[in-house]
Amino acid sequence: MAVFTAEVFQNEYLAPGTTDVHAIVTLACTGAGGAGSTAAAGAGASGEAAAEIVMVDTSGSMTGASLAAAKHAATVALDQIVDGTWFAIVGGSHVAQRTFPYPNATMAMVPMEPGAREAAKQAVSLMSASGGTAMSTWLVLAAQLFDTLPDVRQKHAILLTDGKNESEPRERLSRAVESVTGRYQCDARGVGARWQVDELREIATALLGTVGLIATPDEIAADFERILARSMARGVPPADLRVWVPAGGEVLFVRQVSPTVEDLTHRRTPVNPLTGAYPTGAWGDESRDYHVAVRVPTRSVGTEQLAARVQLAVDDVVVASGLVKATWSDDDGLTARINREVAHYTGQAELASAIQDGLAAKAAGDVATATTRLGRAVLLAKETGNAEATTRLRRVVEIDDEDTGTVRLRRDAARLDEMALDTASTKTTRVRR
Amino acid sequence: MTDDVCGRCGEPYPPSARYCESCGHRVAGIAGATDSPGTAEHGTAEHGTTGPGSGATAPACRDCAGPVAADGYCLQCGGREADPRDHWSDEPAPGTGGVCDRGVRHTRNEDAMALYAAPDVRVLVVCDGVSSAPDSDRASLAAAVAARDHLAAVARTEPAAELDAGWSEALVAAVALAEQAVLDGVGEMAERREPPSCTFVASVVTATRVTTAWLGDSRAYWVPDDGPAQPLSTDDSWVEEMVAQGMARADAVASPHAHAITRWIGPDSGDAPPRVVETPLDTPGWVVLCSDGLWNYCPDVEAFTAVVREAVLGTEGGGTAGGGTAVAVADRLVRWATEQGGADNITVALARHPEPGAAPSDNLPLDASDPKEL
Incomplete structure (x- = not known):
């Protein structure tokens, strides 16, 4: 309970x-119990399960190590999905395709059990990469699959991509995000340095999930394992x-x-x-x-x-x-x-927007604004004791004076470091009590 | 002390609780004090003077009268649940009544009063909790009720003629019982650096005189229908001590210590005995007891006289037989103090002399003295 x-x-x-x-x-x-365990106070239906969808980028850019790593990660994910959980695997490029259950199967999603797990792993092993990237189609297909389970309230998905949403206008992605909001939760992950932080952040924010950067393909499996373990431990419905x-x-x-x-x-x-x-x-x-x-x-x-x-x-x-x-x-x-907690989190919220504003200005070539905003971020990170943010900021700016927020933009800053800073900008530290 | 249970969720709570730990319902301040040992015989219930909160009503907001949630706050405006302790009036007889009110600026009403009326004896008690000491609202109510109960018990058991000479003793004994009630009521809080404590003023009004006992700066006045009011008490305050030592009153009043009291009831009072004064009454008028929430706005006798007279004249029947009922006059005085700013809790209790309709000096049987039975 x-x-x-x-x-x-x-x-x-x-x-x-x-x-x-x-x-x-x-x-x-x-005492939340596990997903689908209906441990929540007041939860009524017994035997109610959760549902899980893994969306893997199968666009042409994934060819090679990325796709191999993603396929491995998907099989790790299948091992994490608790028996009895409804699940499906989606492969996404400029179109979305149901990888498992196979496209010709009668059921859109199936409950996890040892046989289904092995069959799904087999289907994953057959995934191949080609085409462009239109994530709106992935999100909409996942929503359609989840919609076949009207009685299941806990619906969660992982979306993995390695690139920009290049095969459709940005507005189409936004419209799709809007149309699926409230129908499931989704954690979004980008692998490498060629994806767009703002695109995945838009998806994750609307779908009450997290956005994360995976630096190299060999780290995907461990990340999927963490995401699914957390999802499976959520025993309280939305x-x-x-x-x-x-x-x-x-x-x-x-x-x-x-x-x-x-x-x-x-x-x-x-x-x-x-x-x-x-x-x-x-x-x-x-x-x-x-x-x-x-x-x-x-x-x-x-x-x-x-x-x-x-x-x-x-x-x-x-x-x-x-x-x-x-x-x-x-x-x-x-x-x-001024209450200590209120002051702390007011500073941390401003830190997040200072980092995002600064990086956006830097990308647009506005060095003055970028320097001011990232300097402000350095100061706020120091004041609110967010050492992780300070470490990430150091890779993007040279800090001349932490106490006044005086910084210079690093000319040699790696795109991956900028993306890591951007992706993690909303992470906060708690007040030390 | 009995095991109290929350009126909303039924969970038991310790005597020191203010809010129920289970549901957050406000539980403090009323039951504990009125259940003090002095009320065991329930001799006062016959007059309906059981203190605040004796009438069970649905919880309502004290600001907008809207419905109140289980957390003790209004569902509409967020105001606190009306606390019966915040404002109540009591009227044991038409000529005997009082109003006890939180005022405007204080979040809690630490004043208390307890009244009693029989045709030949009226008792008024007013206590003012020392606001620098937490939980003084409990102390003040416990003290007032204990003193009143003792004086009422004496009035019922002793022939009036014998007692007429003996009210001073009864008042001293009542103060001792009030002191004990505070000690019993506050429990471990007595160990605090500033334990709960309160002022005390009580008057016993008979057919021929008023006997007044006090500790602290709550006051008693005799306000005849004609002529100036006459103070029945002298504040136990820093100001009065300085004046007695020769300081000019204006200088003493201007001092930051002006409001400090030198005697009180409470665990750290040093068991100071009250001062007692007997005053003969031979003209019609009002005995008025009040906390400083009223007299701070009219500190000298002339101003006090004018304020009381205007309140009396403003009530129904004003200007004829000394004004309306005692509680109506008290209500006007409390409202006047509120209009002046209501910076403190305000309590006013009055007894009309002679009590309207009372037989001059007969010892009526007790049952017949109950207004509810008449």
């Missing part, structure tokens, strides 16, 4: 006349973060800030006039932090009120609730304090 807890970090004291309340809400889950604000109040933003920065503000769906739901995907035994900022009508000094209820709902049942409060005070000693 999954158990959820909510913890709120904030300074609830507001100066007279002020309206904005910031809080970090830590949601944690234990849950919603619910945010209630008082009448007359408004949500300024809702943002996941740990383990990665993901802005959820625009993904609100109304639950009732005062409450909105934001998708969080499936949960395993894990802890995530959310930064919630709300604006409430100001009240007289001495008044205490609730500024937000931040809740996690599984199957429309609230399983954890955090109370964000507001108390107006004329004591500067109370109101001037």
